[in-house]
Amino acid sequence: MIEDGSTFRRPKDYTSHLSTLIYVQRLLLLEFALPHKAYEYIDLPQRSQHGQLERLSKTRLECMVFGCQTPLGEFLSVTERGQQEGLQYNR
DSSP: OOTTSSSOOOGGGGHHHHHHHHHHHHHHHHHHHSOSSOBGGGTBOOOOSSOHHHHHHHHHHHHSSTTSSSTHHHHHHHHHHHHHHHHHHTO
């Protein structure tokens, strides 16, 4: 909402915030798929030297494609809508 609370902001006003969230989420998913170190408290071993592509592909299919149960797809969709709206208003 805008400062006086009367209306919602336009989607184009959120694209930079959503882009930041998308970037952070991708970093977290990459660390989950191919951890740099072992996280024993959540039973996540350090990445192995072999088979990294298979593990990354499995995580990508579970978490990074449209239709999965993570917010990344929705963030990308809303960001695209905001960018398109911004282009329409700048013409």
